[in-house]
Amino acid sequence: MNAASVSPFASRRFGVIGLGRMAQALLFPLIESGLVPLAAVRAAVGSEVSAERLRAQHPGLAVQLDGAEAWAAPVLLLAVKPQLLDAVAAAAPPAAAEAGAEPPLLLSVLAGVALARLQQLFPGHRIVRAVPNTPCLVRAGLTALAWGEGVTPEQKAWVRQLFAQVGEVLELPEAQLDGFLALTSSGPAFVALVAEAMADGAVAAGLPRAMAHHLAHRTLAGTAALLHEQELHPGQLKDMVTSPAGTTIAGIRQLERSGLRSALIEAVLAAAERSRELA
Numbered sequence: 001m002n003a004a005s006v007s008p009f010a011s012r013r014f015g016v017i018g019l020g021r022m023a024q025a026l027l028f029p030l031i032e033s034g035l036v037p038l039a040a041v042r043a044a045v046g047s048e049v050s051a052e053r054l055r056a057q058h059p060g061l062a063v064q065l066d067g068a069e070a071w072a073a074p075v076l077l078l079a080v081k082p083q084l085l086d087a088v089a090a091a092a093p094p095a096a097a098e099a100g101a102e103p104p105l106l107l108s109v110l111a112g113v114a115l116a117r118l119q120q121l122f123p124g125h126r127i128v129r130a131v132p133n134t135p136c137l138v139r140a141g142l143t144a145l146a147w148g149e150g151v152t153p154e155q156k157a158w159v160r161q162l163f164a165q166v167g168e169v170l171e172l173p174e175a176q177l178d179g180f181l182a183l184t185s186s187g188p189a190f191v192a193l194v195a196e197a198m199a200d201g202a203v204a205a206g207l208p209r210a211m212a213h214h215l216a217h218r219t220l221a222g223t224a225a226l227l228h229e230q231e232l233h234p235g236q237l238k239d240m241v242t243s244p245a246g247t248t249i250a251g252i253r254q255l256e257r258s259g260l261r262s263a264l265i266e267a268v269l270a271a272a273e274r275s276r277e278l279a
């Protein structure tokens, strides 16, 4: 199916306030898929240096320091750092819906900023909180959505369609977003640490460094694919590769001695608690 021919965004402007790493990870796949035409995008950044770099990298992309055009769009992605939120909200013009149209839709990806606060800062917008993760960069992302008041079924369908371009989309009660973020947004860093440490172990066992990294990544990716595609419980997979008095159980014994499970449980919990604290 050609996304451009059915895109609800084809005839609408698409605003982006803060076209940094996260917004780029979301926006460029949308443009490539044809869902959002490049010409429809009105982006704002915080410095002329970034604006010039983005214009050079993406000819035809409208990037401004003054976010007036982005704010005028009926659909808007808000992706500035949370500490800039108050200043950005203070500088934003009041929301103006097109005649006969729904109030504009604001999609916030700001970590830990609650729907209630966003609604207070942007009273003329309908608000959606989205929690995407970095694997969106390779379209293997996960995004949780929590809906603010008054978002129409049609607007919900647009938003699901947008985030589906970069991975799987879940709709969650807002209270579950801290736990979701801890696992899916902080999780890639935890897994990267595991990948690095496993590669170090392989180097210690005599493999060349580049090969050790390659093999560690492929082992993680292959294991994740196996768990997912065969819908295995992790314990089942562990038992599948653990033979009596074999190599794997020797390694697992060491991991249990070192408290790997407890370390990971506490890491996810600490990230969730920090997310609550920041909110």
Ligand SMILES: NC(=O)c1ccc[n+]([C@@H]2O[C@H](COP(=O)([O-])OP(=O)(O)OC[C@H]3O[C@@H](n4cnc5c(N)ncnc54)[C@H](OP(=O)(O)O)[C@@H]3O)[C@@H](O)[C@H]2O)c1
Pocket: 017, 018, 019, 020, 021, 022, 023, 044, 045, 046, 047, 048, 049, 050, 051, 067, 079, 080, 081, 082, 084, 088, 109, 110, 111, 112, 131, 132, 133, 134, 185
């Ligand atoms: N990275 C992640 O994995 C991730 C995941 C989920 C959610 N998030 C959320 O995404 C948001 C952005 O994170 P990021 O990592 O993408 O940060 P980032 O790369 O620093 O991007 C922030 C962007 O905001 C722009 N900006 C600064 N001041 C502005 C202003 N007054 N008006 C408009 N734009 C302005 C910056 O432009 P300049 O560079 O010119 O200053 C930059 O383009 C954060 O709120 C974070 O919580 C991130």
